[in-house]
Amino acid sequence: MTVSIIRFGGSNCDRDAARAFEHLGIDAEIVWHEDGLPEDTTGVLLPGGFSYGDYLRAGAMAARTPIMDEVRAAAEDGLPVLGVCNGAQIGCESGLTEGAFTTNRSARFQCEPVHLRVENADTPWTENYAEGDVIEVPIAHGEGRFEIEAERLETLQSENRVLFRYCDAEGNITDAANPNGSTDNVAGVVGAGRVAVMMPHPERATLPDIGTTDGQGILQGFA
Amino acid sequence: MMTAYTATVTVRLKRGVLDPEAETTKQALERLGFELEALRSADRFELDLDATDEAAAAERAEEMAERLLANPTIHDYEVNVEQSE
Numbered sequence: 001m002t003v004s005i006i007r008f009g010g011s012n013c014d015r016d017a018a019r020a021f022e023h024l025g026i027d028a029e030i031v032w033h034e035d036g037l038p039e040d041t042t043g044v045l046l047p048g049g050f051s052y053g054d055y056l057r058a059g060a061m062a063a064r065t066p067i068m069d070e071v072r073a074a075a076e077d078g079l080p081v082l083g084v085c086n087g088a089q090i091g092c093e094s095g096l097t098e099g100a101f102t103t104n105r106s107a108r109f110q111c112e113p114v115h116l117r118v119e120n121a122d123t124p125w126t127e128n129y130a131e132g133d134v135i136e137v138p139i140a141h142g143e144g145r146f147e148i149e150a151e152r153l154e155t156l157q158s159e160n161r162v163l164f165r166y167c168d169a170e171g172n173i174t175d176a177a178n179p180n181g182s183t184d185n186v187a188g189v190v191g192a193g194r195v196a197v198m199m200p201h202p203e204r205a206t207l208p209d210i211g212t213t214d215g216q217g218i219l220q221g222f223a
Numbered sequence: 224m225m226t227a228y229t230a231t232v233t234v235r236l237k238r239g240v241l242d243p244e245a246e247t248t249k250q251a252l253e254r255l256g257f258e259l260e261a262l263r264s265a266d267r268f269e270l271d272l273d274a275t276d277e278a279a280a281a282e283r284a285e286e287m288a289e290r291l292l293a294n295p296t297i298h299d300y301e302v303n304v305e306q307s308e
Contacts, residue, residue: 057294064291093294100296107243147240147297181241 003028013048020206037070043080046087059089080194088197097191099148105181109142116164128217135214137200144199146182163188225273227307230284235265
């Protein structure tokens with residue numbers, strides 16, 4: 001029962017994730033990407049950071065490393081995979097999930113708490129919440145604006161594969177509550193099997209001594 | 224017989240996709256007193272490679288664009304191949 005937190009050169013939320021898992025009593029270890037996916041892994045967390053310096057596009061290089069071939073194959077066999085922030089960018093770049101995360105509408109790096117509405121509570125990552133629940137989790141990204149072709153967005157919506165949307169404290173989906181200009185306020189999406197990616201950081205909303213613990217339920221999806 | 228080519232791959236955002244960096248750059252030009260209607264930015268990659276002919280060089284550069292240099296969700300790209308000097 002060990003979750004693999006995959007570390008690339010430039011990952012920097014790997015240790016935060018490890019501490020969050022430790023707090024939750026979930027066995028996890030940091031895995032250097034060149035060492036490959038351990039055979040006994042029970043889940044994969046792609047952590048935040050700036051893999052490969054965000055060169056070319058955020059997540060583009062890490063998405064094409066050999067370990068991501070292993071992650072894709074394992075995901076097809078049902079392994080739970082969650083990408084957070086840079087991990088979400090890697091997830092989209094590797095084809096685990098649809099769409100792309102690109103430069104914020106503000107053209108700035110933004111680090112702030114945001115509200116998320118749970119749009120699909122029928123995933124490992126959201127089964128501890130109810131659809132419509134509003135949680136507070138921080139974002140910290142410069143390239144978090146979700147983009148997707150219009151027809152693919154319709155498919156995403158009709159297949160109920162939007163995980164979270166940015167909202168205000170009451171759960172209203174408004175442009176003012178959209179921190180980065182994401183299409184349809186999308187903050188996280190679901191892929192095939194038990195795969196999801198999200199730009200906000202649940203591991204930064206897990207330890208009680210640093211503020212909100214609303215993100216705990218997301219990471220408990222690995223339990 | 225292999226020939227040396229330079230393949231230039233230009234990657235740009237699809238029309239309609241917001242480009243905040245270009246918008247910021249445009250505003251900076253306007254602050255300098257320039258008049259302009261719009262500004263679009265693009266990434267340009269110059270690839271030196273040896274191939275049997277121009278078509279083979281273009282094909283390889285296109286595959287590089289498909290596999291890594293462009294993201295089809297947000298980008299269009301074009302490839303131009305010239306024989307190297």
